[in-house]
Amino acid sequence: MARLELKSVSKAFGAASCAKGVSLAVEPGEIVAVFGPSGSGKTVLLRMIAGMFEPDGGDILVGGRSIVDAPPERRGIGMAFQNFALFPHMSARDNIASGLRATGAGDIAAKVAAMSRLLKIEHVLGHRPRELSNGQKQRTALARALIGNPEVLLLDDPLRNVDAKLRYEMRLELPSLLRRNAAAVLYVTQDYREAMAIADRIAVLINGRLVQVARPEEIYARPASVAVARLFGDPSINLSEVMPVAEQGRMTAAIAGTQIRLDADELPSNTRCWLGVRPDDVMVTRQGGDGAIPARTVAVTPIHERAVVLLRFADGSEWLAALAPEALEAGPDEDVFVRFAPNAALLFDHATGDRIGLPARRQAA
Incomplete structure (x- = not known):
């Protein structure tokens, strides 16, 4: 051949x-x-x-x-x-x-x-x-x-x-x-x-x-790039505009006013980026604390073996979470908190859309 x-x-x-x-x-x-x-x-x-x-x-x-x-x-x-x-x-x-x-x-x-x-x-x-x-x-x-x-x-x-x-x-x-x-x-x-x-x-x-x-x-x-990330995954990847900063030897970024730790040591500080998190990596909980972003559930839609939750943050931006039904702790129109693991985040250059190097993530489910 x-x-x-x-x-x-x-x-x-x-x-x-x-x-x-x-x-x-x-x-x-x-x-x-x-x-x-x-x-x-x-x-x-x-x-x-x-x-x-x-x-x-x-x-x-x-x-x-x-x-x-x-x-x-x-x-x-x-x-x-x-x-x-x-x-x-x-x-x-x-x-x-x-x-x-x-x-x-x-x-x-x-x-x-x-x-x-x-x-x-x-x-x-x-x-x-x-x-x-x-x-x-x-x-x-x-x-x-x-x-x-x-x-x-x-x-x-x-x-x-x-x-x-x-x-x-x-x-x-x-x-x-x-x-x-x-x-x-x-x-x-x-x-x-x-x-x-x-x-x-x-x-x-x-x-x-x-x-x-x-x-x-x-x-x-x-x-x-952002364009490639959007083509893979259903629901599509969540994206938020952030400005990561270096604080006390670690990198953080604010989403809807909440500081989130990132695994991105090589990222230059004060660079406008898109932060992307896949809905499968989003956790919805009633427990607050460090790194927990306050949100409100707008809608819950069962899709096959998952429940897709539309979440709205205090600044009006929206994310989606894809959860196993047993992992969902809230129904529509309830106050919750959103979390994700630091290594679940992807960062993209705001101007070009190109991905900025990050540690390896898990494979697709």
Whole structure:
């Protein structure tokens, strides 16, 4: 198998720039999720690799060989689309076999049978797309992408159009299935949970630029910027403007008039920052004391196994806390105190939004 490498790849359509000097390498057998908001350039990036679009600048290499001038069928790339893109007049069997027939491969029937067993769709091989469920369509499209043993596999949000139950199941199944193929996998998604569950590394793309590439737990614990921090976590990260100061050998900052200790010895004093705390790290209690911020509960919303609490501080600013129901000591419209561990806080430069170095935090729950 071969390594996929992007070197300063750029693409624009008129005044709209979709890729701005993107550089990224994916090793054989590695799954890299390209994650970002809608319109950030994720699909355009995949289509340049596949040969549907030609980059304006930079290079794309597979196994150390440039493929920019190679036709799509000669790139050694498999691709599964968000909308499945199955041929409506063909059976599932013929859809899966279509790529093999185009390249003149042999023993097509045996290969289709083996791949369909692997993906558990052998019982619907004779059905046309209109007779398949979305889950069966998704597996058929994946089988078509995998069957030629491509060196590089591109998956464009393949689980977006399937139901929640199947999406959860495929998040568990896909990593082992993809690693069995040993291709370099680039997996586009707009779902941060999916990216964290499936990928070995996540490449965060915002406005056509890669802003952070790291392992999922690293991106959650140490996001490179406020923009990245906001993309990971539900509810989103709490942010407050602070001016940390050094006092008696320790760093503190005031939130709604309450001084909070921070684990940030390297931070220059009197620097305007954004302080971020994830709702999972916020504790709501009736006990006051040092570092306890007075607040009032505005609303309590049960979400799955957690209760999300909207809190309002004395200065009018609001935070969210995500708690296990048994840990919630108050209902709506009650006076409480908010706490968080010093190492749960993230600090970001107020002007640039870039993260300021902090001790490692816990991994995502």
